[in-house]
Amino acid sequence: MLKLYNSLTRRKEPFKPLQAGKVRMYVCGMTVYDYCHLGHARVMVVFDVLARYLHWKGFEVTYVRNITDIDDKIIRRAAEEGVPIEALTERFIRAMHEDEKALGCLPPDQEPRATRSIPQIIAMIQALIDKGYAYVGENGDVYYAVSRFKDYGKLSGKKPEELRAGARVEVSEAKRDPLDFVLWKRAKPGEPAWDSPWGPGRPGWHIECSAMSTACLGAHFDIHGGGADLQFPHHENEIAQSEAATGHPFVNYWVHAGFVRxxxxxxxxxxxxxxxxxxxxxxxxxxxxxxxxxxxxxxxxxxxxxxxxxxxxxxxxxxxxxxxxxxxxxxxxxxxxxxxxxxxxxxxxxxxxxxxxxxxxxxxxxxxxxxxxxxxxxxxxxxxxxxxxxxxxxxxxxxxxxKGETADLSDEEIERLIEQRNQARKRRDWASADRIRDQLREKGIVLEDTPQGTLWRRA
Ligand SMILES: [Zn+2]
The missing domain is CATH 1.20.120.640 (Anticodon-binding domain of a subclass of class I aminoacyl-tRNA synthetases)
Structure with a gap:
């Protein structure tokens, strides 16, 4: 039986899906304002292997990985380049898909994007306000009230009182508590915006994952993954949002991929x-x-x-x-x-x-x-x-x-030289045969003589 280390319980646990034979998995994907680095590659490959392995063990797997296609870094980069936000994000989404394919990853079953999930995000924020877990600040932003969620810190092991003691209090903030985090950002002039009950604005980062995972996989699902750096605050905040909004447990197994050094x-x-x-x-x-x-x-x-x-x-x-x-x-x-x-x-x-x-x-x-x-x-x-x-x-x-794909010699040239060498060997002209072999070795081509003939590869 598969055992997975669950960051929530801090131990390896036998993996049992909620529904027999079916696995629902959500992984936090990229914020598309730059090319993938090795840390992204690791997350892609690790969860691709987990999905493939679950499939090999006979599970029917639904693998969802989101795309964060709106945030401060995206807005800044698009402004720097003087291009529309969609042009920027489309370019990096295409690059990400190329990189993922080059790494041999299968595409996830669903790839929801924040900008295409605004109604679901607004509905979840409204539910949090209705239940008293969120409020509209004086500046028009909507905040999550961390003190209202009694299990806050259960994933990261961080205690709210200690976090509060270490938090920087910024005078300009409209938060009631330094731990509160933004759910909806009111648009500043010139920023991209969507209409909402709280005025034009855009979603905060944490809420998009709660809303998209619930929309794709339901309120309670099996596996939530991502890089270890997302455990706090991102995943801690996702739990607080989702469990408060839906009234259900959110995720059974939290799986985190380590850092790249x-x-x-x-x-x-x-x-x-x-x-x-x-x-x-x-x-x-x-x-x-x-x-x-x-x-x-x-x-x-x-x-x-x-x-x-x-x-x-x-x-x-x-x-x-x-x-x-x-x-x-x-x-x-x-x-x-x-x-x-x-x-x-x-x-x-x-x-x-x-x-x-x-x-x-x-x-x-x-x-x-x-x-x-x-x-x-x-x-x-x-x-x-x-x-x-x-x-x-x-x-x-x-x-x-x-044989690889990059070398100075084409396959035809290599095979022609091997044929010449074989002719030389037949004539017992060992000097010529060796010379051709050395010539190929200099170009990084390694020959191997077998009973079935000469095989070659690029070293
Ligand atoms: Zn996420």
């Missing part, structure tokens, strides 16, 4: 060690980046370096090399033990490093059997591919991956 420091814009996914994709295939992200447990900090990418590249090459040249086959009975080992690793709070170790062991076994028992090796190859696919890897043809 670059050279032992947390990756952040202010530290200037911020890595955009696009920059990495110019140097490494998305599948390599994906394997690199899955090599750490999702809750641990991910220690990122070029070395970790090179390590992932070497690992993926090992897996594809085991699959290369195997005849087509169906999975067989001998795959069962490997499937069980894989499942045991994944059932333990999505243990992808251990699950990958199973795949590397399996690749070794395939290599050992390749000549001795090719049929068995081929059936195990089918198991390796199937289990890799659960993690979203090994989805390409091994030849395609191993």
């Amino acid at each position: 670059v050279n032992q420091e947390k990756m952040s814009k202010s530290l200037g060690n911020f890595i955009r996914l696009r920059e990495l994709l110019q140097k490494y295939p998305g599948e390599v980046i994906r394997l690199c992200l899955l090599s750490s447990h999702y809750r641990s900090p991910l220690e990122f370096s070029e070395d970790s990418l090179r390590h992932a590249q070497a690992g993926l090459t090992r897996l594809y090399t085991a699959l290369r040249g195997l005849p087509e086959a169906e999975e067989g009975e001998e795959g069962r033990i490997w499937r069980q080992r894989f499942e045991a690793a994944m059932d333990d709070d999505l243990g992808t490093p251990e699950a990958l170790a199973v795949l590397f062991d399996l690749a070794k076994e395939i290599n050992r059997l390749r000549d001795r028992d090719p049929d068995r090796a081929a059936r195990l190859g089918a198991t390796l591919k199937a289990l890799g696919n659960v993690l979203g890897i090994l989805t390409q043809d091994p030849e395609t991956f191993l």
Whole structure:
């Protein structure tokens, strides 16, 4: 049985969905004012693997990930660039979808956007006002009254009185309590605005996730995910809003993906060690980046370096090399033990490093059997591919991956040189054969002579 670490209870718990056989999952998505960085990539990949794994275990999964397409940063950036907000957000939504595809993530089942969910957001704010959990401040903004929600702090473990003691009191604020947060922002001149019972304005960030998750998945659902940095205040505030507005428990399992660290420091814009996914994709295939992200447990900090990418590249090459040249086959009975080992690793709070170790062991076994028992090796190859696919890897043809896409020589040129080398070898002209081999090696092409002929790959 799958166990997941639940941030709400701070322990691993057996996963039991609310409705037998069905899983409803909501993940906080991107604020689309810039390109995805490695932290976004990690959240995308982790929850893609969770959705794929639940599906593999036979659950029917509904995966919703929102898009925050209106907020202060978006408004500022659009103004800086002198473009309409929609033009800016459409550009970064398109880029995000490209990045996600390059990482081998399946699209979520639903991708609600804040600007298309205004009626649901307004309805939830109105419900909170009606129930006495929200109020209109003197400045026209609508605030959530934190002191009214008795469970505030249950997710983050933070106590309201301690938070209040540490809060900065800003004189200009119209809040009754420094912990209160904004639900609806009244528009300033020139800002984008939607009509509401409280005048033209736009939603606060926290309320959009409460409203969109409820609209897509109902008031009470199974899994809510996101990056660890969202636990407080964003997710704490979502709980306060949703449970107060609907009167139901909100989410059963809170799942948080850890930080990305670059050279032992947390990756952040202010530290200037911020890595955009696009920059990495110019140097490494998305599948390599994906394997690199899955090599750490999702809750641990991910220690990122070029070395970790090179390590992932070497690992993926090992897996594809085991699959290369195997005849087509169906999975067989001998795959069962490997499937069980894989499942045991994944059932333990999505243990992808251990699950990958199973795949590397399996690749070794395939290599050992390749000549001795090719049929068995081929059936195990089918198991390796199937289990890799659960993690979203090994989805390409091994030849395609191993030959790569970037090199000075085209495939035709490489094959022509290999043919020349074969002719030379036939003539026993070893000097020419070696020269061609060296020439290819200089271009990063590695040859491997097998009984079936010469295979090549880009190193
Ligand atoms: Zn959210």
